[in-house]
Every structure is written in C-alpha cells, then in structure tokens.
Amino acid sequence: MQDILAMTYLWLKAGHIIFMVFWMAGLFMLPRQMIYCHEAAAGSEEEATWAKRMGLLRKIILTPSLIVVWVLGLALAMSIGAFDQGWFHAKLLFVLLLTGFHGFMVAKSKAMSRGDRPLSEKQLRLYGEVPGILLAVIVVLVIVKPF
Ligand code: HEM
Structure with a gap:
C-alpha cells in the first residue's frame, strides 16, 4: 500500500511538472503573439492570422495546461x-x-x-516578463521551502 501511494505521488509530480512546462510555454508565447498582432492593422488579414494563432494557443495549450496543473497540484498537496x-x-x-x-x-x-x-506595445513587452519572474519565485518556494 505504501509503495502504491509513493508511486502515485511520483506520477502526479511528473504530470504536474510536464503540464507546468506547457502552461509556462503558453504564457511566454501569448504576449509575444500579442505584440505581433499589435503591429497588424485593425481588420487586416494579418490581424486575423494572429487572432487565429492566439485562439489556438488558448484552446490547445493555455486552458488545458492551467486546469491540469491545478488539479495535479492540489492532488499533490493532499497527498503530502x-x-x-x-x-x-x-x-x-x-x-x-x-x-x-x-x-x-x-x-x-x-x-x-x-x-x-487595449495595451501598448511597451506594456506588452513589460507584461512578457511577468511569467518568468513568477516562475522563479514559485520554483524557489517549492524546491527550497524556506518556511
Ligand atoms: C496551480 C496550483 C499549484 C499547486 C496547488 C501546486 C502544488 C504543488 C505541490 C503540493 C507539489 C509537491 C511538493 C513536494 O512534494 O514537496 C508541487 C511540486 C512542484 N511544483 Fe507545483 N503547484 C501548483 C502550480 C505550480 C506552478 C505554476 C509551478 C511552476 C511555475 C509549479 C512548480 C512545481 C515544481 C517544480 C514542483 C516539483 C518540486 C519537487 O521537486 O519536489 N507548481 N506543486
């Protein structure tokens, strides 16, 4: 029984980290795509192309990864x-x-x-730094566990 619980914890953690990487990749890509979209004229074909790409990124990567990371993270929290x-x-x-x-x-x-x-290009560039900073803080908290 102890072995099964230990194995479950490891599989949950592996899944958590895999989907955390997908989620973070999506959060790094979205501001970049928004900068490209920003450069396109409103109503242009180029804007429609970036709108489609952003929609796919949200649907295929961002939303599913967010859900899986939360579910597996909470399951891990319960298991430990x-x-x-x-x-x-x-x-x-x-x-x-x-x-x-x-x-x-x-x-x-x-x-x-x-x-x-709704956002200037400068704001988009600034916001593009946010996920990296939060990722660094979160990883230090979960690995070092300073308190
Ligand atoms: C969404 C809600 C989240 C919850 C509830 C959650 C919860 C947890 C828990 C309970 C663990 C196990 C810790 C241990 O065994 O010592 C864990 C591991 C981990 N989490 Fe999360 N997490 C979440 C999101 C994230 C995010 C967003 C990141 C990174 C940006 C992240 C990075 C990690 C890493 C790297 C580990 C492995 C640590 C180790 O090697 O023990 N987690 N998480």
Whole structure:
C-alpha cells in the first residue's frame, strides 16, 4: 500500500511538472503573439492570422495546461498534507497571481482579436516578463521551502 501511494505521488509530480512546462510555454508565447498582432492593422488579414494563432494557443495549450496543473497540484498537496505548511501558502499566493495574469492576458488577447488595442506595445513587452519572474519565485518556494 505504501509503495502504491509513493508511486502515485511520483506520477502526479511528473504530470504536474510536464503540464507546468506547457502552461509556462503558453504564457511566454501569448504576449509575444500579442505584440505581433499589435503591429497588424485593425481588420487586416494579418490581424486575423494572429487572432487565429492566439485562439489556438488558448484552446490547445493555455486552458488545458492551467486546469491540469491545478488539479495535479492540489492532488499533490493532499497527498503530502501541504495545506498547513508555510511554503505552500506562499506558493498558492504566487500561483494565484500567475492564474490572474493568465486570465488578464487571455481577456486582452480576445479584445485584440476583435480589433481593439487595449495595451501598448511597451506594456506588452513589460507584461512578457511577468511569467518568468513568477516562475522563479514559485520554483524557489517549492524546491527550497524556506518556511
Ligand atoms: C496551480 C496550483 C499549484 C499547486 C496547488 C501546486 C502544488 C504543488 C505541490 C503540493 C507539489 C509537491 C511538493 C513536494 O512534494 O514537496 C508541487 C511540486 C512542484 N511544483 Fe507545483 N503547484 C501548483 C502550480 C505550480 C506552478 C505554476 C509551478 C511552476 C511555475 C509549479 C512548480 C512545481 C515544481 C517544480 C514542483 C516539483 C518540486 C519537487 O521537486 O519536489 N507548481 N506543486
């Protein structure tokens, strides 16, 4: 029984990390695609092409990965009893920030696909740095477990 639980934990963790990489890859790509879309004239064929690419990225990579990372992450937390540990509370805070950032960028990319330009190119470049910074904090929290 102990062996089965240990194996389950390892498979959950492997899946969690694989889908975390997919999610992060999507979060790195979306601001970049939004910059290309920003450069296209509203209503142009080029804008439609980027709108299609952003839609596919959201549908095939971003949304499914977000769900799988959350489900496996919560299953891991249950399996190791992480809910009363300080590092996990801090990780949850930053993961919630990352999830909020995901939702914010998805909403803005949908607006761009409709021809709006809700963010400047400079803002998009700045926002493109956010997932890398949050990723670094989250990985330190989960590996070092400083508290
Ligand atoms: C979405 C909600 C998330 C929850 C509830 C969650 C929860 C967890 C839990 C409980 C573990 C097991 C820790 C251990 O065994 O010591 C874990 C492992 C891990 N998580 Fe998450 N996580 C989430 C999202 C993320 C994100 C967004 C990242 C990276 C950006 C990430 C990176 C990792 C890494 C690298 C590990 C492996 C650590 C090790 O080697 O032990 N997680 N996660």
